[in-house]
Amino acid sequence: MKNISLLGFMGTGKTTIGLGLACALGWDFVDTDSLIEQKMGMSIANIFKEFGEKRFRLEEKEVIAEAARKVKQVISTGGGVVLDKENIDCLRKNSVLICLEASPDVIYERVGGDNSRPLLRGPNPLEHIRDLLKAREPYYRCADFYVDTSNINIQEAVEKILTELGKWGIKINSSEPYHK
Numbered sequence: 001m002k003n004i005s006l007l008g009f010m011g012t013g014k015t016t017i018g019l020g021l022a023c024a025l026g027w028d029f030v031d032t033d034s035l036i037e038q039k040m041g042m043s044i045a046n047i048f049k050e051f052g053e054k055r056f057r058l059e060e061k062e063v064i065a066e067a068a069r070k071v072k073q074v075i076s077t078g079g080g081v082v083l084d085k086e087n088i089d090c091l092r093k094n095s096v097l098i099c100l101e102a103s104p105d106v107i108y109e110r111v112g113g114d115n116s117r118p119l120l121r122g123p124n125p126l127e128h129i130r131d132l133l134k135a136r137e138p139y140y141r142c143a144d145f146y147v148d149t150s151n152i153n154i155q156e157a158v159e160k161i162l163t164e165l166g167k168w169g170i171k172i173n174s175s176e177p178y179h180k
Contacts, residue, residue, distance in 0.1 A: 008100035010079040011111035018076040020158040027072045082139035099143035
């Protein structure tokens with residue numbers, strides 16, 4: 001059976017919604033950023049600070065390749081995973097690709113004060129979010145379907161995704177319902 005890979009900008013809910021999906025399906029949950037942190041023994045912010053984005057992206061590519069080989073997982077990816085076509089090709093081989101979206105204002109409200117996010121450091125994080133979303137929008141178009149999480153809660157997002165996944169032939173494990 002396929003995996004489910006969640007794509008999308010930071011703050012769109014990939015981790016929280018991913019955990020809910022994994023629970024509902026009875027699948028494993030994998031967060032690629034967490035795997036990179038474990039592998040490198042430091043936070044994403046420190047990886048960026050000490051080694052730069054280029055090194056982070058190389059580590060990300062390795063973690064994506066490893067995760068994509070397994071099955072029955074909900075894979076939460078980093079917001080920039082779409083910037084490397086090889087990552088998407090690798091995930092697509094064994095995944096339904098779902099892009100979670102949210103408005104720039106909602107993203108800022110969710111993550112604007114989080115200093116651990118290297119791409120939000122600077123004088124105007126909201127403007128930077130808008131710029132990054134605009135630049136990445138064509139890359140996010142690789143997804144099989146999209147869910148706007150701006151005005152829905154986690155449970156509503158999970159239910160929306162599960163309905164869409166039914167169209168892909170992925171059945172819900174009813175013995176493990178989603179719990180908020």
